[in-house]
Amino acid sequence: MTVLLLAASLAVGGSVLAWLARFDGPVFRAATPVAFGLLVLWLWQVACTGFGVPRVLLPAPLEIGRAIATHLPLLAADFQQTFLRAVMPGWIVGNLAGLLAAIALDGSAFLRRGVLPLGSLVSAMPIVGIAPIMVMWFGFDWQSKAAVVVVMTFFPMLVNAGAGLASAGAMERDLMRSYAAGYWQTLAKLRLPGALPFLFNALKLNSTLALIGAIVAEFFGTPIVGMGFRISTEAARLNLDVVWAEISMAAAAGTLSFALLALLERAVTFWHPSFR
């Protein structure tokens, strides 16, 4: 029975998707992935109820929705602790520090050649591993998580800003010189705006990294609130509906910040070829 329903849903859903994909235009371009998401949720629900999948393995979407509704105050407290207290300040400070460091390095080609390769090397390293050290230095509360986020976001920003500042062409620089523009004027009017696509790249990458850093740092010790804490303890207690609720919130927070940054990028770098 369940198998039949699943097969039928899959067949109907698949043909609807194929039909949707044939059309162009913004509405259909948005409708296809949404329909796909709904189809996945539907199949998930049918399979869970139909086969009687135990809740400790995989809760059905409706149960997750119920968990979100009943645990709303808990989720809000975790969100405040992890996102507003650790992720946001850490992300802002880390990005600012990376940008300022890149500008400071800008004066010396020698330093740039020394630091930038090192920076890209460090970006490739498992920096989340510093979490236990930061917990030891800054305590269990949000300060240590913010510190992890600062370190994690610093290096991608440094590397990207370095590349962005170097991206202004010789012609444009010559033009600025012929306008008798000084170093800071060239920086403010030509090179920083020119570096914006690179900066936004780093900002978007860092928005995900920051969430990961804060959540993982909470695995190492935390007051009894926070998204990472909740996920690890409730998973151990097999309250998977709460875990999924928490994950949905993390996913929503990550996607929303990413989307906001993408919108901002579009508004600020409207001149870039990829948006024209």
Added chain:
Amino acid sequence: MTRVLPLACVLACVLLIWMAAVVPMNWDQAQALADDGAQWQDVAWATLSLDRPLLPAPHQVAGELIGSIAGWPVTSPRSLVFHAVVTFAAAVVGFVLALALGVALAVGIVHVRTLDRALMPWVIASQAVPVLAIAPMVVVVLGNLGLTGLLPKALIAGWLSFFPITTGMVKGLRSPDPMQRDLMRTYSATPRQEFAKLRWPASMPFLFPGLKVAAPLALVGAIVAELPTGAQAGLGARLLAGSYYGQTLQIWAALFMAAVLAVLAVAAVDLAQAVMLSRRGGRL
């Protein structure tokens, strides 16, 4: 020389700053442990060789690294090599899974319009989701199903690292321009031949940068997957144990080992790229 000298200078500076920071960071602890009437010189010296320093000195970390690598047989759980191998194995299996999934997804996305429209936005959205948040749950649930050890870690490592491979491959498989595809058509190449002789070779320069991003990610996934379950072996377990028992040296040594593994992983991808380059006459 122009490349090595600046790097060496910056590294030396980092080392100096590190050394200089050791004394103030450990001062309180050293003073508390010092005998009454100890001179400040004695306390300063003591900061360099504490058992559980807040910030270990570079030579302490080096000593711990060498001691835990060379001091024990590789099979002993006291050996850092043992833990590194456990983590690296999970990362490699995860990386291979990610490679298979990423390439398969990319081939599907490029050839089936429905998949492109329905799946690609989700693949991109999955990038904005903190995937590591599901690590504890995956480990616990798979543990309930009787799957423990390497597989759950490899799954998380694979999930974390498939994205750069998929996007790189999609870009690469789409990179041949219409002229080249028309040429294939005038040769009356079948779609399969077009894929094997044009699209696949054209995608390689896009695959390797993706792999270079994915390899360290797989390592991060494997390490983090070891955190929530109290795993007995692996670099993540080592970090967690060090954090619980305040064994700072152990944490730092595990961290440096993880960094070495990340460099090794990227170097391995570089090597594969070089082999591919030489087999294709110096051009990717």
